[in-house]
Amino acid sequence: METSENRDKPGRPDWPRWAALCARIALGAAFLSGIADRFGLYRGRNVGYGDFAGFVRYTAKVNSFMPPSAIPFLAWAATIAEFFFGIALILGIWRVWVALGSAVLLILFGTAMAISFGIKSPLDYSVFSASSAALLVAAYESRCKEWK
Numbered sequence: 001m002e003t004s005e006n007r008d009k010p011g012r013p014d015w016p017r018w019a020a021l022c023a024r025i026a027l028g029a030a031f032l033s034g035i036a037d038r039f040g041l042y043r044g045r046n047v048g049y050g051d052f053a054g055f056v057r058y059t060a061k062v063n064s065f066m067p068p069s070a071i072p073f074l075a076w077a078a079t080i081a082e083f084f085f086g087i088a089l090i091l092g093i094w095r096v097w098v099a100l101g102s103a104v105l106l107i108l109f110g111t112a113m114a115i116s117f118g119i120k121s122p123l124d125y126s127v128f129s130a131s132s133a134a135l136l137v138a139a140y141e142s143r144c145k146e147w148k
Helices: 015-038 052-062 068-091 095-117 120-124 127-147
Strands: none
Touching: 015 052, 015 068, 015 095, 015 127, 052 068, 052 095, 068 095, 095 120, 095 127, 120 127
16 A cells, blocks of 8 residues: 555555554454453463353453443443454454444443553553554554545
């Protein structure tokens, strides 16, 4: 893909394009890794949730301000959204909207973590950094549409 930065410099790498690709793959893989964990695909001592029941318990902790009846819905909604965004990010489909949706999902998750555990928790787990990376992917991809 030709951009304004590399248009006059043949043979030079398009760093913004590579950065967006790497961010998309990393974000997508992170979403899918979380799903693999909650469905028991990881085994061993360093497993996070271990199974879906463990993920539902974690969802209840993160969303401690929500009524208990909403927790199963939130757990399934997060799982479906993460699966969709993970696959779409890796495949590179609907890039702007998927990146924006991923950013919103991560902001919501980080905010819930901050409310329930304090601001240190989402900062330690780089939730807002990941959300910012998704926003950068959306910004890059929307600019690419303008260049065409």
